[in-house]
Amino acid sequence: MLIGGELVASESGEWIDSVDPATEEVIGRIPNGDARDVARAVEAADRAWAAWNGIGVAARAEALRAFGRKMLERAEELLEVEVRDTGNTIAPMRGDVRTGVEGMNYYAGLAYELKGDTIPATPGNLHFTTREPYGVVARIVPFNHPVMFATARTAAALMAGNSVVVKPPETSSLSALILSEIARDALPPGVFNIVTGTGAGAGAPLVRHPGVKRIAFIGSVETGMAIQRMAAESAVKHVTLELGGKNPLIAFPDVDPATVIDAAIAGMNFSWQGQSCGSTSRLLLHESIHDDVVAGLVERIRAIRVGDPMDPASQMGAINSKGQYDKVLRHIANAREDGARLLAGGGRPEGEEFRKGFWVQPTLFGDVEQSMRIAQQEVFGPVLSVMKWSTLDQAITIANATDLGLTASIYANNIDDAFAAARRVRSGYVWINSVGPHYPAMPYGGMKNSGTGREEGIEEMLSYTEQKAYNLAMRK
Ligand code: NAD
Numbered sequence: 001m002l003i004g005g006e007l008v009a010s011e012s013g014e015w016i017d018s019v020d021p022a023t024e025e026v027i028g029r030i031p032n033g034d035a036r037d038v039a040r041a042v043e044a045a046d047r048a049w050a051a052w053n054g055i056g057v058a059a060r061a062e063a064l065r066a067f068g069r070k071m072l073e074r075a076e077e078l079l080e081v082e083v084r085d086t087g088n089t090i091a092p093m094r095g096d097v098r099t100g101v102e103g104m105n106y107y108a109g110l111a112y113e114l115k116g117d118t119i120p121a122t123p124g125n126l127h128f129t130t131r132e133p134y135g136v137v138a139r140i141v142p143f144n145h146p147v148m149f150a151t152a153r154t155a156a157a158l159m160a161g162n163s164v165v166v167k168p169p170e171t172s173s174l175s176a177l178i179l180s181e182i183a184r185d186a187l188p189p190g191v192f193n194i195v196t197g198t199g200a201g202a203g204a205p206l207v208r209h210p211g212v213k214r215i216a217f218i219g220s221v222e223t224g225m226a227i228q229r230m231a232a233e234s235a236v237k238h239v240t241l242e243l244g245g246k247n248p249l250i251a252f253p254d255v256d257p258a259t260v261i262d263a264a265i266a267g268m269n270f271s272w273q274g275q276s277c278g279s280t281s282r283l284l285l286h287e288s289i290h291d292d293v294v295a296g297l298v299e300r301i302r303a304i305r306v307g308d309p310m311d312p313a314s315q316m317g318a319i320n321s322k323g324q325y326d327k328v329l330r331h332i333a334n335a336r337e338d339g340a341r342l343l344a345g346g347g348r349p350e351g352e353e354f355r356k357g358f359w360v361q362p363t364l365f366g367d368v369e370q371s372m373r374i375a376q377q378e379v380f381g382p383v384l385s386v387m388k389w390s391t392l393d394q395a396i397t398i399a400n401a402t403d404l405g406l407t408a409s410i411y412a413n414n415i416d417d418a419f420a421a422a423r424r425v426r427s428g429y430v431w432i433n434s435v436g437p438h439y440p441a442m443p444y445g446g447m448k449n450s451g452t453g454r455e456e457g458i459e460e461m462l463s464y465t466e467q468k469a470y471n472l473a474m475r476k
Contacts, residue, residue, distance in 0.1 A: 005189025
């Protein structure tokens with residue numbers, strides 16, 4: 001772990017094994033941090049932030065760029081550790097390190113946007129605002145993209161003059177141990193701290209710590225709600241949440257079925273086993289193209305090459321952990337029990353190489369009804385559900401009939417249909433005739449239970465500041 005600029009073990013002296021989900025082999029271990037380590041990290045962060053803020057925006061921006069350069073120097077090592085520790089396939093994971101570096105550079109470039117306003121509140125006096133950092137920011141990271149979230153999603157807080165305490169995911173924290181070394185060398189002591197450990201052991205004390213005013217969380221709805229409760233019980237805090245999705249891809253009748261099939265595959269993010277908050281896991285097909293799309297999709301899903309995440313030819317790897325694997329299988333069993341029609345996958349792939357490890361075939365369910373659990377609950381796995389609609393109203397009703405509202409994708413050649421649907425879906429991030437990419441500077445985040453707040457744009461940086469209002473009485 002990194003606390004106050006030093007690489008340390010946990011106070012308890014305990015460790016957590018990190019398991020390669022493709023083989024179930026122990027490939028490393030991480031300190032099992034607890035409330036004592038959290039307290040030390042918050043104290044170190046609290047000592048560091050004022051000086052960090054004091055060096056000014058240009059110097060902070062340069063430090064963030066240096067952080068990015070050091071990440072690039074160790075990109076291959078970060079990539080390999082991340083792939084073996086998460087089970088995500090190697091070729092697309094290259095993008096994660098790059099996104100981390102780009103995040104550092106993007107917020108460094110926004111340095112001079114940390115500005116206030118002058119406000120004409122009265123004719124004779126001067127009224128203006130400045131933006132100040134909160135001080136210590138907690139950043140809690142999920143297991144699907146640990147390096148990317150620990151870097152791209154701390155850059156804004158750091159640029160705004162805060163120090164951070166990062167809590168990586170306990171099943172995939174090995175890359176954070178490399179980041180500890182990078183941060184130690186790139187930033188002043190205490191500005192960037194990393195405390196590994198479990199959610200209950202390290203995450204909860206971090207949320208509750210009175211020295212942490214600002215909490216930024218990416219993870220499940222359940223944990224997000226627990227964090228809001230814990231935060232509210234301990235102090236008045238600013239909490240932002242990036243949570244789950246059960247995202248619709250709505251395909252209109254004028255779209256070529258082959259295009260819809262490509263989009264459905266791309267939208268599922270099989271490269272990381274569907275473990276993506278933005279995955280379009282509900283495919284809403286107009287009845288006139290339904291059968292053609294489903295027939296083609298079954299073939300394509302069966303052809304997805306599942307295999308060793310380190311093999312660049314693999315198109316899908318292993319589920320992140322035993323806990324997650326059991327959850328995915330439970331969702332599949334529930335769908336079958338509720339009467340959804342299993343069209344592809346549904347179990348473990350066959351073959352000697354899949355005897356050990358947390359493997360699930362890419363899975364497709366047809367005849368899914370909105371009342372079924374598979375239509376409502378986020379699987380966070382490689383499971384796609386197909387639903388049918390005949391009118392626009394019906395499509396929108398289905399699309400909006402969950403508690404979640406993160407992303408949506410609309411495929412339509414008629415621009416009026418496309419915009420009518422895009423405007424009516426209750427989702428924070430909408431693609432029209434594309435699916436999946438996050439675009440630079442575009443605010444990302446969810447409506448309804450998918451979260452509060454927006455990240456990835458300038459709003460994220462400003463969300464790590466509070467305004468101070470100055471009123472200068474002019475005596476002449
Ligand atoms: P999770 O909620 O189980 O865990 C996320 C993090 O929270 C981990 O570091 C964990 O240790 C920590 N944690 C767990 N309990 C805690 C507690 N009581 N107090 C404080 N911290 C605690 O989520 P996960 O399984 O790691 O990630 C999957 C979820 O993340 C999915 O729901 C997915 O949709 C969501 N996600 C959302 C986004 C987004 O941008 N909206 C991005 C990626 C993932």
